[in-house]
Amino acid sequence: MSTPRRAEHRQSKKLSLISLLTGLVTLVVLLTSSILLVGSYESQKKSLTETTLHLNYSNADRISKTMDSLFRSMRGSLEYSADKLSDVDAMTSNQVDDYLDLMRNSSNFFNSITVVEANGLIRNVAPARVGMAGRRITSKASLEALALQKPYISSPYMTSNTKRLIVFMSQPIFSSSDKYLGILSGTLYLQENNILSDIFGNSNVDDSGSYYYIVDSNGRLLYHPDKQLLGEDVSSNKVVQKLMKGESGEQQVRNTSGVEMLAGYSSVPTNGWGIVVVSPISLIHHQLMGHIRTILWYSLFPFIILLIGVMLVAYRLARPFVHLANLVSKMGKEKIVMPEAKPHWSQEADLLTKAVLLAVLNIQKQTDQLTQVAVTDVLTGLMNRRSLENTMSQWMASGLPFSLIMLDVDKFKFVNDTYGHLIGDEVLKHVAEVIVTSLRPDDVCYRYGGEEFVILLNRPEEAFNVAERVRRALEQSRAPIPTRVTVSLGIAHYPLHASEREELIEKADQALYLAKSRGRNRTIVSEG
Template sequence: MVYTIRPRKGFKLSSIISFVVILSVLITIFISTIIGYKTERKSLFNNTIEMNGIAASNLSKTTESLVLSMQNSLQVTADYFSDIELSDENVLSQLDFFMGTSPYFNSLTIVNSSGVIVSTSPNNLNLIGSKPDSEATIDALKLKKASISKPFKAITGRLIVLVSNPIFDREGNYKGFVGGSIYLQQANIFRDILGVQSSTANGSYFYVVDSAGNLIYHPDKERISENVSGNPVVQKLMHGLSGAQRIINSQDQNFLAGFATVPAAGWGIVSQTPQDHIADLSENVIQEMVKFSAPFVLLLVIISFWLSRMLAQPLNRLANYASRLSVEGENVKPLTMDASWNYEANQLVDTVAVAFNKLRQQKEELHAEANTDALTGLTNRRTMGAITNLWKQQGTPFSVILMDLDHFKSVNDRYGHHMGDEVLKFVASVMLLEKGAEDYCCRFGGEEFTMLLPHASEGEAVQVAERIRLRIEQSVTPIGESVTMSLGVATFPDVSEEVFELFKYADEALYQAKRDGRNRTVAYSSLMHMARI
């Protein structure tokens, strides 16, 4: 019998090698993309919620200072009227004087112990002699102590918050109270201090609630006085808690929120960012990575088909490397292979090496951007926190200089935010001129800057701060004129052994510099000395 051998069909070795290489690279890119997406998403999630926590904390400090200043202003007014007959004709002129010198309230009112309005400023409300029956007025008369009301609609029809302080004569007899009104849905001190929020690219915004969960500040004025106590974050604020977490708000929207209390008023501040924004950012990063790597993948495909027969062995080694990369990720050492006798094989290896190394480089650049302030090039707040925590763990003494430009809002108002940014960059350049080799210059946020000086005493830090302040004051900035700044200094561990408290004390010294007239440096130890005196 004659047996006929049928030829076996199969794939050419060159095709198999090309297929394996291409498939391996694609799988590697896919896995790296998924890992990169998850890593980037987690990083953005943590950074966003951390920054919102920091933002809420800073806003709470600003609001706390504002509320205390309001109460102090009313206390001074009440003390003045303690010796004056409230029915006297000069009450109005004196009240107008206090109104003119106080930036906190939209109007001032004096109510006697019988609940009758004696005088108002401005005197255009036609309320003198009337007897308001609002819960806020009744509570103020009943409590006979400083208080802040819930939002309520006054007899003028305005939605207001009433800040009141009792008036007693020298014998301790109750005469009534002086009340400062804040018109919540009109221009007020909160909008001046906290700013009028505009829509942002990422949808972030902040709001303020009172102790009962009522909105007293919100970018949507129509929502002011709305009760949002069902919000989990607001519930925590109502119990005096601060922190950061993911939430579903009262309108069933997912947010990453930071929140902090304002102890002086029992209020709370929430700063939040839509969670969907994190997914969008992560997808954008992955898209950029894919766009960047696509040309190299295409080049690899073309070269693999062209040189498959000659490059069987080098391609096999490339496939093994790709497999290892998909499993071990960044732990794999950079691609290095011994030179082949085949010139084309060497070129292919070099091309793949460049592609993967550039992907690594891009990731490193993204990491660097995450730790650097985009406008000034200084270290950002996140990195600053890591540095100070490390120094604390190592027991390294250091000083903090907290700086804030004086009246910077007027620079933006007069010259625009673009020139304001140029002034900020100018300040950063001055700081870099004065920094030592081991010092760190950071942008704290807005027009606030920080300098960290390891192993520097308070006196040395004050000298550096003064050099910076004088340079700023004596220099012509990009707006064609000089600006000034106020500075606060605190030292670890002399002032505090906790980093958070250290920055708090530096901030208190800074605000003392503001109160003392601005354009000066104040060390926290001097505040401690004054307190002991």
């Protein structure tokens, strides 16, 4: 081989400046981006997982407190009525029937109510169509309650004749001379319409895939979005096992179908049942992949420009890296404050480092935007529940007295069922707009979840007037549906009614529940 050819061969093995600079820049950007992406992924994964777990536990705890309060009310109703029936022997059968019908229709607590004599004979039953009057009790639960002579609540069980899944509650009846006369019992048909199914029977899957279910003290499903699973034994689930021990908390768990879930769970002291709110972990993965795709998309353009700049620099040896830095600095990022970088022994390398830092700032900007989205409700544009909790914590930490107004759109399920969920969303946006226009600039409104909204005011003395102004404004507004849109409101004051965040929310929620029970479209202040 001739000398010129050998020299040409050696020259072809050497890297060109374009290839060298392009490879180095690509390597630096890929390594830096990989580190940032991994760090961002892990950070966001931990944050989203913890937030979802805390939110699910908070929801489970709120539902369990609602159920506990409901069962206490049922127990109070039976206790009051048993006292009224202390002279049942002196009452005619029609009088007792009328009283039982009144009791059943006024509260909607029970599907059927029965008066059983001490010898086990069913004296009266409402409704009369049950047809058990004059027979003797035979179920294990009723016999146990009759023998116990104390307040009693059974575990859910299947009746032998009607094959209904029921819960049996009873209260002993004593005469004025403390003679044991029998029991007053109420029966709940878990798979039929009653107050339990009205409140807890609609554990539908939301848009994110989250839902809740209810188990009894033996680990059997009582309420679940999949109706075919009702009555199934899920005691092998680790969360259900903890609920059976009366524990509450949050954890990642694999359900009986093998799906990884983020679960928050809370037990109900009154009846030993448990509430579980779950979100599929795939939801977290979906959000994280969206986050990564966003970062990669916004990083792609600067990366392409960077490579083009490197190739141009290779052709203009007089300004190899200065041109690259100028190109990167003209990417419309003048408002970003560049982090201070340690000086490098090479001016060219120093300029390249600054250019890469600009790409880092771009990624940080996208992360900040995602954080802002995380505290904003997409539908209404209001701040969301996470922002509410942060604000309440800050106000409580500063010792600032304030009021919390919780409002709920009346009969919103009827709106969704009648006009569809799209119109339901329009109603929610309408409600949010009316609330905001009815408030002062320093009052803050949040979407708490579903059709519930929360208003924070740092002027407790004006809370009732503000709530009434919002209520009247909505009542008189022109809604997206032909019927009137009204709301019920509950008010709680800090620190008058509660010193803790969850307790304050619970007080306002109880006042709201009272407003609902008194006919809706009204404002109730917590009684402390």
